[in-house]
Amino acid sequence: MCAVATRAACYGPAMYQPDHGRFVAPDPAVSLTELAAVVPATLVTVTTAGLAASILPMLFVPENGPLGTLRGHLARANPHWRELPGDVEALAILSGPDAYVSPGLYETTRRTGRDVPTWNYTTVHAHGTIAVRDDPAWLLALVRSLSDRHEAGRPEPWSVDDAPAEYIEGQLRAIVGVELRISRLDAKHKLSQDRETADFAGVMAGFSAGSPNERAVADEMRRESPAR
Numbered sequence: 001m002c003a004v005a006t007r008a009a010c011y012g013p014a015m016y017q018p019d020h021g022r023f024v025a026p027d028p029a030v031s032l033t034e035l036a037a038v039v040p041a042t043l044v045t046v047t048t049a050g051l052a053a054s055i056l057p058m059l060f061v062p063e064n065g066p067l068g069t070l071r072g073h074l075a076r077a078n079p080h081w082r083e084l085p086g087d088v089e090a091l092a093i094l095s096g097p098d099a100y101v102s103p104g105l106y107e108t109t110r111r112t113g114r115d116v117p118t119w120n121y122t123t124v125h126a127h128g129t130i131a132v133r134d135d136p137a138w139l140l141a142l143v144r145s146l147s148d149r150h151e152a153g154r155p156e157p158w159s160v161d162d163a164p165a166e167y168i169e170g171q172l173r174a175i176v177g178v179e180l181r182i183s184r185l186d187a188k189h190k191l192s193q194d195r196e197t198a199d200f201a202g203v204m205a206g207f208s209a210g211s212p213n214e215r216a217v218a219d220e221m222r223r224e225s226p227a228r
Helices: 028-036 079-083 107-112 136-151 165-172 197-208 212-227
Strands: 041-047 050-056 058-061 069-075 088-101 118-133 175-190
Touching: 028 058, 028 088, 028 118, 028 175, 041 069, 041 079, 041 118, 050 069, 050 079, 058 136, 069 118, 069 136, 088 212, 107 197, 118 212, 136 165, 136 175, 197 212
Parallel strands: none
Antiparallel strands: 041 050, 041 088, 058 069, 069 175, 088 118, 118 175
């Protein structure tokens, strides 16, 4: 647990970051906010049977606690939640766009041949303690918030209120809430920032004409380019 009062000091070095520091996201909380809005988390804890991992959407509540809280729910049939007695150390991983980087995209490869493949990606690791929340009112508020967030961009957003109340009540009985109180945030944007300008431009151009994943990484690289 982070014993420091300031938010910045709690962004610990648990995730590997090269010494040049160019992959460190300037504000991990912003990165977490952006990723939690569009991707699920992978929740990892240690259980009596070893490591357990579950994929679930999680709602980031930045105002709840010094570094915020992640809230989500698991199926009641999932044994993972039964291995969370009291407060248990946990890691939530949220990953953004990623793509393979071929040396053929680098200008330096054409000049020297001295390059190898790599991977570009964005990711956030949220560490903290996680506890079970098995309260129908808490779960309903969470499900409503998650649904409203992910339905917001649709032309005809679905609402929890569109379903029969007794049906929703039955669905709530089939899930269990979990709440991760964040003690440390690490965020990494590995987007070719360590390459020469011509190499960076070559990767971005190649990705811009590539697959949907590659185009998404190119968009992230454009956001990074002013800082080069």
